[in-house]
Amino acid sequence: MFGIGKFGLVFGALSLASTAAFALPKATEIYPDMGLGYNIGNTMEVPGNQGGPTGWGNPFPDAAYVKAIKDAGFNTVRIPCAWDSHASNGTINAGWLDSVKTVVDLVINNGMYAILNSHWDGGWLEDHVFDGEGYDKTGLVNSSAATVAAKQESYWKQIATKFAAYDEHLIFASANEPGVNDPWNGGADNGQWAFDENRMKVLKQFHEACIKAVRSTGGNNATRIVVVQAPRTEIDKSPLLASMYPEDPAGAGYTMAEIHFYPYQFSLMTSGDESWGKMFYYWEDQTPGNDAAHTCSGSALGSKKSIDELFSGLKSRFYDNGIPVVIGEMGAVKRLSLTGDNLKAHLKARAAWYGYTVASAKKNGLVPCVWDTGDEGDGNFTIIRRQVNKFGGNVGDITDVETLNSMREAYGQAALPGNSIDSLVNQNPDIPEGEGKGILVTYATKTSDSSEVGTLRINLSGTKKDLSQYVGIEVRLKGEVASAGPCTGAGDGCGDFGWTSMDLFMMTGGSWAWFDAPVLQQADQELNASKFQTIQVKWEDFRTEPADLNSANAIGLNLYGTQVTGTITFDYIAGIKADGSIEIIDDFDKKPGLEGTATGKVVALNGTGDIGSNAIRPVRAASSKMLVSVRPGTVTASFSAATAGMASATLMNFMGQVIDQKTFSASKGANSVELQSNYRGAAMLIVKQGSQRYAQKVLLK
CATH class of the missing domain: 2.60.120.260 (Galactose-binding domain-like)
Incomplete structure (x- = not known):
């Protein structure tokens, strides 16, 4: 891509003879423009062997969706991406590179920054941040750090070559959450295998392999911003990254650090209260008041106090040393299992938490990127609608107006109209006490x-x-x-x-x-x-x-x-x-x-188990009268036809496969038809004649 960058004319790779003369701006220079960030989650990072971009339910990003991201007030879009599952013999498929380019272009052409990363993708790098003997999800294995680093360098050289001419609006990110899948085996880090300085040396090697590959392709890549991740992207592991920060041939100023922020009890915990802690439905003063045990406040992770302390630590550790920080992912699930006033308090609490978190991030030199999965069921993070075939509406509809507005306010943007909270509460009302x-x-x-x-x-x-x-x-x-x-x-x-x-x-x-x-x-x-x-x-x-x-x-x-x-x-x-x-x-x-x-x-x-008067009653479908007799090897259906004419009978198993089918002439009044079957088990018998249709489940003998 050729164009005018923020800092003047940016030439393509073939035109750039001297990186010193035509260097892209440093991270601290572009940070103020990056603003509020958004993730196109569960899409480009879906491994190729799991269906690729549409494999987890989302459509491929289109112009309407990406424009909606911009219109919502975001100015940075993180594109989690798979590469290894789209490669053969170490070469990334050219068609896949073109597909990724399509999404990158949509983002940049809408005036936003694009952060293109290397996501989990089967864990080829993420699950093997060690050299020699170590643990991945399959148990104790041996992994060569040199081999992984070589693959990392090869992939990033191919990616960087594809995008060499893009200006500063394209940012690369070395990994996603390196080491986050370490198994729980009694290790030093909350039960996980310890992430110590020896493992940080390996992660540093992986990051430097990415940076080296990008720089080697020249052109704008010689000074393109590259984002490097803390171990597991955990804030409490960020001192390891700071103390062993990757070296960059471009010199200081052309990298950013990355952490993720999901305070577990408030953001992700859904399996129920545990002896060590409870789920947090509410936050600070956004609480019913009678459920302090389920309210995130005080010094709990995710509270105002903890957010300010953690983020100010990141500022002093990185931003004050010329390294802005990207919160690559952040968010809290919608707990739609709650009802009525409790659900309303929870949704208000989420919105307030998002607003406070991004405001604190902005103050401390962090770029907050909210996680968005596209799903709208219980436990979703979605703000912008994508799955219209499943949830209706239009691509780009705002599904969480209050949360979006709380973040827009932190960036001085006007509130958008709408009310998502009352809509969800009305779908999930309180049930009267005693019923x-x-x-x-x-x-x-x-x-x-x-x-x-x-x-x-x-x-x-x-x-x-x-x-x-x-x-x-x-x-x-x-x-x-x-x-x-x-x-x-x-x-x-x-x-x-x-x-x-x-x-x-x-x-x-x-x-x-x-x-x-x-x-x-x-x-x-x-x-x-x-x-x-x-x-x-x-x-x-x-x-x-x-x-x-x-x-x-x-x-x-x-x-x-x-x-x-x-x-x-x-x-x-x-x-x-x-x-x-x-x-x-x-x-x-x-x-x-x-x-x-x-x-x-x-x-x-009510007391007899019937649905109360305040609930929606099921709508009964019109029933059809058909008598079915099942004997070993045969099924006979008896039915009444309103008029004479051709009819069909079909016997299917529950995989939709036809077991037997027959077309016959039906008389007005009583009729019967016999189908043959050597199949045993559940099946569906369907008889059609004119506008009449009969269907009944049968158990074949």
Whole structure:
């Protein structure tokens, strides 16, 4: 890219004969213009073997989205990026470099700074910040620091060559969070393997490999700003970086340091209160007042006092020595499991925390870059909408007006109109004291020709983590889902058939091993829209019997299907004891995690388990009358046709594969059709005749 930089005419690499004459501005010179920063998270850093930029649910960044970032008041965009998974035999794919260039150009052409980093990408560098014997997530391994450094140098030489002509608005960042995945094995650093001076020497080597590669390509890269990360990007490890700071052939002033800021109890902790500390829903004076235990204040990490102390330490350690600091990632999750006034207090607390944090960062020579993932479910960080296919609206809509405005105020920008807090609170109202609670979940698939999943997930903690005392799980639920919409036939431009099934799942142990069992695939376990029913799943019913039950991390229900719409109300999930009694694991006092095609709210249930009058009731889909007889090898359907005409019958398994299909002439009135099958298990039988459509789950013998 050629253009006018802040400090005059910037020539391309071929025109730059002397870096001394045409050096790009130093970090302290561009820092004041970098302003408020934003991350295009969960996109360009998604490893190529996990689907690349769209693999985690976000669309590829387009012009409307990047313009919305600028319009929101951001002036720096961090682009987390994968490289190793887009390389073959050490060479980065040319098409991938072009894709990254597309995003960089969108950012810079909107007048913003772009920070292009090397993200986790399978941990090829991040998980191996040691030389020789050390630990990664697989256990004790051997890693050659020289080999990793050589790969680091090779990749950055290729990246820097691609972008050599860009002006100071493009900044490179050596890594992401080096060493953050060190396993928990009783080490010196809060249980992790210690990050000491010996490991800092290795990290310094990796950073210098990046800087050396960039400088070697000449042109504007000879003095381009390069950002280097503290160990694990933890503030308390930043003294190691300061004392062993990487050397730069360009001389002093052309690098920045990087830390991340997620005060755990306030920002990330979601698994429940622990003996060592509680989750912080609230912050300082933004609190209900009667829940000090869940309020971040005083000297707690993330409080005003701790923010000021930590950030002023970074200032004296780096900025005062000519090295501005980038907070490459910062944020706090939205705890949408809260309801009513508690949710409102929490959302106000988040907004106040963001505002105070970025104001303190600005005061201390730090560039704060908020983390944004694109998702809008429980635990999200999202400020600018991307996933319109999932959440509706338009690309660029502001989903968290109050948080954005609190940060804009810190940078002297006018407040934007809107109210995100009341909208979320209205979706999650308080339940009157004394009434039982449940969760009403609405399922609606977005596509018509592929399977989608709606997830209700409960993260377990404390005593709930031990499910070994039970012999299975009981779920109490009511509702109805139909597999006839959002569209019903080929004439609507979508598939002819819809199907649905539900599985109970759990994840256990340190490896989060996955186990699942069918729930609503069994003929005697159909949903009932008019009354609650209980469904029991024993451990032996799982496809693979669960292990590590004394260390259960999560349980939940997945509704799979195509063309699915409907609602289900869940009263509770309970553990079944050997004597047949049950103990409640979760009765939805707070909303569980909802993902995919599932959205929902906590609702009041009266004494009989019916939904209270103040809650939204499920909409019952029109029922179809079809009698089905199942015998080994055959399925017979009897139905009534309003008029004579051609009809079709299809038998599908729950993977959407056709087992048998037949076209036949139906008479007005009673009809029957027989299909053949050597398949055993759950299936869907669909009969269509004229405008009539019948669908029923069957259990093939």
